Amino acid sequence: MASREILHKMKHDFWTETESAVKRAYIETDDKILEQALILGRGGSTAVTAILIDGQKLVVANVGDSRAVICENGKAKQLSIDHEPSKEKKSIEKRGGFVSNIPGDVPRVDGQLAVARAFGDKSLKMHLSSEPDVFEVEIDQHTEFLILASDGIWKVMSNQEAVDSIRQIKDAQAAAKHLIEDAISKKSKDDISCIVVKFQ
Known part of the structure; x- marks a missing residue:
């Protein structure tokens, strides 16, 4: 298939089969x-990641413990799943790996990685997955903003x-900067990346 035809097919799949297109993009990125x-x-x-389609449908995907949280009428709603090894122990073991659970430490894949x-x-x-969970939500007049952030934020503060x-x-950029500074002031020791998207 010519590259132009492949690109056309990918665009078509995105609009008609959004979830499978996003999952394929994650696998190809990996x-x-x-x-x-x-x-x-x-x-x-x-x-x-988050993709807004036609200003109405928000498609969120994630691997690991980076998280998407949306604010609707002042209430926080998590739109992603934190992929913790303890929650995916069976699938890790099915691939031949193991999940360590040492007292004083978090569960880790093969005693090393704290995400599944x-x-x-x-x-x-061979013991990890790069397939994302994908969620779709409708954006309406009650939707205020979206936070996309790494676990350096979520280790020290709740979604709310x-x-x-x-x-x-x-201002979205000022909001993201404030959130990062807030996490640092709370002694976050993990990496901190943050994007805030404001909706009208």
């Missing part, structure tokens, strides 16, 4: 990262605390 493992290194990454799904991590890949922290800030 494949590209693994191909570059010698250059990029052995590590990996979590991810959360991720991009990269070539040395653990994050929403309350920035609800009165009108």
